[in-house]
Amino acid sequence: MAEADKILSGTEQQITKPMTIVRNDFEPYPEAENLQEWTWAWEAMVVNFLHARYHECLPHWHIAPRRLPNAILFFVHEGRAKWWIGEVCVIAQERDLLFIPENLLHSAEHMPERKFCVSAVHFTARLFEAIDLLALLGFPIHVPKMAKAQSSIEELLRLSVCQPIGWRKRCSSLVTDLILQIAQERPELLRPAVSPFALKTFKLLRPALQFIEDHLSEKLSVMKMADLAACSERHFRRLFQQTMGTSPKRWILERRLQRAALLLTQTDLPIKAVASQCGFDDLPHFHRLFRQRFNQPPSQYRRIAQKSL
Numbered sequence: 001m002a003e004a005d006k007i008l009s010g011t012e013q014q015i016t017k018p019m020t021i022v023r024n025d026f027e028p029y030p031e032a033e034n035l036q037e038w039t040w041a042w043e044a045m046v047v048n049f050l051h052a053r054y055h056e057c058l059p060h061w062h063i064a065p066r067r068l069p070n071a072i073l074f075f076v077h078e079g080r081a082k083w084w085i086g087e088v089c090v091i092a093q094e095r096d097l098l099f100i101p102e103n104l105l106h107s108a109e110h111m112p113e114r115k116f117c118v119s120a121v122h123f124t125a126r127l128f129e130a131i132d133l134l135a136l137l138g139f140p141i142h143v144p145k146m147a148k149a150q151s152s153i154e155e156l157l158r159l160s161v162c163q164p165i166g167w168r169k170r171c172s173s174l175v176t177d178l179i180l181q182i183a184q185e186r187p188e189l190l191r192p193a194v195s196p197f198a199l200k201t202f203k204l205l206r207p208a209l210q211f212i213e214d215h216l217s218e219k220l221s222v223m224k225m226a227d228l229a230a231c232s233e234r235h236f237r238r239l240f241q242q243t244m245g246t247s248p249k250r251w252i253l254e255r256r257l258q259r260a261a262l263l264l265t266q267t268d269l270p271i272k273a274v275a276s277q278c279g280f281d282d283l284p285h286f287h288r289l290f291r292q293r294f295n296q297p298p299s300q301y302r303r304i305a306q307k308s309l
Helices: 002-016 035-042 145-160 167-185 196-214 222-228 233-244 250-264 271-277 283-294 298-307
Strands: 046-059 062-067 073-080 079-085 088-092 097-100 106-110 116-127
Touching: 002 106, 035 106, 035 233, 046 073, 046 145, 046 167, 073 196, 079 097, 097 167, 116 145, 116 167, 145 167, 196 222, 196 250, 222 233, 222 250, 233 250, 250 271, 250 283, 271 283, 271 298
Parallel strands: none
Antiparallel strands: 046 116, 062 106, 073 097, 073 116, 079 088, 079 106
C-alpha cells in the first residue's frame, strides 16, 4: 500500500509540472492615449460590407466630385492618382490606403505617367447604426505604405466576386480588421473631435438613436425619443442639439435621405418603394428634398453611383 502511494505521489508531481512554454514576447502595440475614452466604441461598432471592385484605370479615368451615403476604402495597387477629399489634396501611391467617410465630398484624377490600378471597398462602420465611426473618431484620410493590407484587400475582392457561403459576413470581418489595424498600429493618426460632454451623452441618446434607425419608415415622435432617453422633451432636444450638432427633426430627415441614397445604390427597388421605406409618403416631396440634399434627382444619383468606383 505504501509503495502504491509513492507511485501515485510521483505521478501527481509530474502532472503539476508545466508541460508547455507560453510565449508572451510579442512586440507591444503603440500607446493610444487619444483613444482611451473611446474603448466602448469599438465594441458598439457595426460594420456592414457593401461591395468591392478592382479597377485598372484608363488614362482618361477620373471621379467627378461626389458624396456617397457609405464610406469607401481605396487601396492603390499600382501607379499614382491625385485625390481631393474634403479640403485635403493627396497623391495616393502604391500600397497607400485612403479612407473616405460617409457623405464627404471627394474627387480624383489619373496621373498619366504610369498605369493606375486601385481597389474600392464600399462599407459602413457606424455607432448606433447611424453615426459614421470614421468621421466621429477623426480617422486618417491617407495612410501611406500599408503593404500588409494587400492580402485582406485581395481576399475581399475574391469573396465579392465568387460569393461563397457566408461571404458577406466574412467581408465585414475583413473590413473590421482593417479599421482596427489602423487604430491599433497607428493610433496617433486618429483625431477624435468630440467633447467629453458629448461622449457621455452619446450613451444616453443611444436608445433614441436606435429607435430612429428602426422606425425610419414611420412617423416619429420626439416625446417618444425623450422617454427612451429618460429625460424631458425639452432636455432631450437640448442634449440632442449639443451632441449631434442638429435638431432631432433635422437628424431624422438626414437619416431618411441617407437611407434612401443607400437603397438607391444597393437595391433595384423602384424609387417610389425607396421613398416609402424611408418615411416619404409624398413622392414629389421626396424628389425635391433628395435633389436639395444630393444636388441631383434620385434616378440620376442611382445611375451615376452604379457607373462609378
